[in-house]
Amino acid sequence: MALNISVIAPDKIVYQNVVDEVIIPSKTGLLGILESHAPLLTALDTAGILRIRNGNDWLPIVVLGGFAEVEEDKVTVLATAAELGKQIDVSEAKLEMEEALKKFNKAENVKEKNEAAQSLKRTKVRLEAALNQENK
Structure with a gap:
């Protein structure tokens, strides 16, 4: 089992996939998310890099504000703006x-x-x- 992630900006779905790990740039610092993580709701930093790991590969996504929710191996990122590196x-x-x-x-x-x-x-x-x- 792994994590299902959706990164959504107001105008599009920026990224959606099953991944191994997510690092969220929250207002309080970086949060590492693996499968079976406790439920979480956090505000995103005004400008940060969301990092997604699939196997040995890392994918950087620029996120500019918004929120992230983790629940039952599902990560949903609602960003004010987002862009693939x-x-x-x-x-x-x-x-x-x-x-x-x-x-x-x-x-x-x-x-x-x-x-x-x-x-x-x-x-x-x-x-x-x-x-x-x-x-x-």
Whole structure:
């Protein structure tokens, strides 16, 4: 027996499969989920990488906020936005990261700094997921 996982964004089902392990980026830290895990409901981090293991292969999925529920070997991730790491262009992600870093460094007040920090976090997560997928 294994885990059934569904990763759902508002506009599509991003991923659905039977897998061996899931690592969820929750607001309180990373949560490892194996079969027979206790029921759980958790908020996702504002930007994080959901990692799914099937055999020896890991699949990174960028998730931007939402919730995850674990119940009876079923993991349901309802994300505000989600993207498979293999669908992210590495060079584009690097450029986005550089731009976000420039905006962060130019921010002049607390509001601008907070917005730039969130943008920087999202671009960093996207780049990390793309690079992790590229190394496969």
